[in-house]
Amino acid sequence: MGQSESRKGEHLQLPPGQRLQRGWPVTHYGPVPKFRPERWEFRVFGATADGDKRCWTHDEFSALPYETVVADLHCVTKYSVLGAEWGGVATRTILDLAPPAPDVTHVMVWAEYGYSSNLRLSDFASERSVFATHKDGELLTAEHGFPVRLVVPHLYAWKGPKWVRGVEYMTADRRGFWEERGYHNVGDPWREQRYSYQEEPGDGPEL
Numbered sequence: 001m002g003q004s005e006s007r008k009g010e011h012l013q014l015p016p017g018q019r020l021q022r023g024w025p026v027t028h029y030g031p032v033p034k035f036r037p038e039r040w041e042f043r044v045f046g047a048t049a050d051g052d053k054r055c056w057t058h059d060e061f062s063a064l065p066y067e068t069v070v071a072d073l074h075c076v077t078k079y080s081v082l083g084a085e086w087g088g089v090a091t092r093t094i095l096d097l098a099p100p101a102p103d104v105t106h107v108m109v110w111a112e113y114g115y116s117s118n119l120r121l122s123d124f125a126s127e128r129s130v131f132a133t134h135k136d137g138e139l140l141t142a143e144h145g146f147p148v149r150l151v152v153p154h155l156y157a158w159k160g161p162k163w164v165r166g167v168e169y170m171t172a173d174r175r176g177f178w179e180e181r182g183y184h185n186v187g188d189p190w191r192e193q194r195y196s197y198q199e200e201p202g203d204g205p206e207l
């Protein structure tokens with residue numbers, strides 16, 4: 001078990017500069033979107049292997065294989081929620097069902113209202129990354145991202161959009177919503193990669 005993982009109820013190490021948060025605060029920019037099942041779709045587009053887009057309705061997405069991951073949530077504003085059990089569709093499943101072209105290096109994960117976050121393909125493809133529909137066995141609430149949020153346990157939580165609507169496969173890196181607004185392009189909490197001014201050559205596109 002790596003240092004960024006914790007079992008339920010166990011208090012393990014916090015990343016540098018983080019403090020333990022009890023309960024589960026709600027943190028996001030903008031309003032909570034209304035879920036409209038008949039209009040909702042989960043879309044994979046951009047540089048797919050066959051050049052085609054792939055779409056899932058809510059019923060189809062809900063029927064994909066369900067997996068769970070126990071992981072912590074580290075907000076860059078310095079609180080961490082430890083030991084949540086996230087359930088949903090592994091990013092690996094999406095990559096298998098909608099394979100990226102061989103030259104894909106990054107993805108942009110898109111959410112309602114244009115929120116986005118860019119990830120290296122390797123971070124997105126982590127065995128522990130999951131498009132969560134549930135937390136601790138219960139469906140996500142609207143303010144926590146229902147119907148789908150991305151959880152990438154080894155990165156700061158802004159890298160995991162709530163209210164996800166799609167994934168864009170990219171052959172070059174591009175900054176997402178917070179990455180354009182002063183946050184670090186990679187966002188590893190164990191290296192305290194909070195702000196873009198800390199970026200080193202190779203961490204991200206020119207600002």
Ligand SMILES: Nc1nc2c(c(=O)[nH]1)N[C@H]1C(S)=C(S)[C@@H](COP(=O)(O)O)O[C@H]1N2
Pocket residue numbers: 024025026027028029030074075076111112115143144145157158159160161162163
């Ligand atoms: N769509 C969207 N997703 C988002 C955000 C946001 O502003 N919009 N904020 C992120 C940040 S900064 C954090 S800390 C987590 C908070 O998740 P929570 O409200 O479920 O605790 O959501 C992330 N996902």
Ligand SMILES: [Mo]
Pocket residue numbers: 027074075076077157158
């Ligand atoms: Mo955050």
